[in-house]
Amino acid sequence: MHSKVALVTGASSGIGEATALKLLAQGYTVYAAARRVERMRSQADAGVHVLAMDVTDDAVMRAGIEEIIAKSGRLDVLVNNAGYGAYGAIEDVPLDEARAQFDVNVFGAVRLIQLALPHMRAQRSGTIVNITSMGGKIHTPMGAWYHGTKFALEAISDCLRMEVEPFGIDVVVIEPGGIKTEWAGIAAENLLKVSGTGSYAPQASAMAKLMINEANGNRQSPPQLIAETIAKAVNAARPKTRYAVGFGARPMILMRRLLSDRAFDSLMRMAARMPRSAQRRSCGAAS
Numbered sequence: 173m174h175s176k177v178a179l180v181t182g183a184s185s186g187i188g189e190a191t192a193l194k195l196l197a198q199g200y201t202v203y204a205a206a207r208r209v210e211r212m213r214s215q216a217d218a219g220v221h222v223l224a225m226d227v228t229d230d231a232v233m234r235a236g237i238e239e240i241i242a243k244s245g246r247l248d249v250l251v252n253n254a255g256y257g258a259y260g261a262i263e264d265v266p267l268d269e270a271r272a273q274f275d276v277n278v279f280g281a282v283r284l285i286q287l288a289l290p291h292m293r294a295q296r297s298g299t300i301v302n303i304t305s306m307g308g309k310i311h312t313p314m315g316a317w318y319h320g321t322k323f324a325l326e327a328i329s330d331c332l333r334m335e336v337e338p339f340g341i342d343v344v345v346i347e348p349g350g351i352k353t354e355w356a357g358i359a360a361e362n363l364l365k366v367s368g369t370g371s372y373a374p375q376a377s378a379m380a381k382l383m384i385n386e387a388n389g390n391r392q393s394p395p396q397l398i399a400e401t402i403a404k405a406v407n408a409a410r411p412k413t414r415y416a417v418g419f420g421a422r423p424m425i426l427m428r429r430l431l432s433d434r435a436f437d438s439l440m441r442m443a444a445r446m447p448r449s450a451q452r453r454s455c456g457a458a459s
Contacts, residue, residue, distance in 0.1 A: 182254030186353035190399035227280025260366030277321035349421030356387035
């Protein structure tokens with residue numbers, strides 16, 4: 173029997189790298205895709221097939237899928253992990269940057285799904301794993317465009333799940349909480365560049381400090397926890413539709429479900445220790 177074949181995007185570090193190595197250890201033929209392939213030598217040495225791929229380049233994505241089919245003859249698992257967080261006040265973030273965030277986090281994932289589905293339908297089997305975030309269920313200050321992409325991918329996954337179920341294809345959403353990767357530090361740095369001066373500076377400074385403190389703290393979960401969850405999902409006969417995993421994911425999603433909009437807003441402001449001057453002072457506001 174041939175081993176199952178998996179494609180993991182955003183695999184040069186963090187969750188993507190951990191997932192590629194985990195699936196490899198479980199006997200999968202793994203193709204790991206990223207822009208920074210120079211960082212993937214250890215994966216290649218371990219037996220992972222490394223692909224140079226920019227998920228905003230249609231020709232490159234098409235060539236990558238074609239290479240996988242030509243070499244391995246099938247594609248059983250697609251893990252859409254490529255993504256980044258561009259934080260900043262809505263007023264400050266240029267629309268070109270907002271579009272770029274959607275191009276990577278949403279349209280890149282959807283295009284790979286479109287390219288993979290004909291092969292999965294022909295097999296009458298397959299699993300599509302979309303990495304969203306607890307940020308696809310909650311909101312934080314300065315994160316509108318990032319959260320917008322994750323909310324969008326959650327909704328797309330729900331629609332896709334119903335469409336492909338008749339073909340024996342599963343769609344799984346992974347909602348990581350706080351994970352110890354480069355993500356938070358990069359997002360905080362970008363936030364300060366975009367909104368670190370001007371009207372939104374107090375909020376931006378507070379939020380960036382929270383992100384950096386969380387990134388440098390000991391409470392963040394390791395990326396291997398997400399990799400193990402993905403492996404569990406793709407090997408299950410009937411996987412869950414969603415897995416909320418990692419530091420803070422389940423309690424934060426639960427609180428968002430239970431609290432009113434304004435109550436959750438207040439919780440987020442307190443968590444970020446927003447300065448009073450950056451908060452609206454109102455009494456008795458309705459939810």
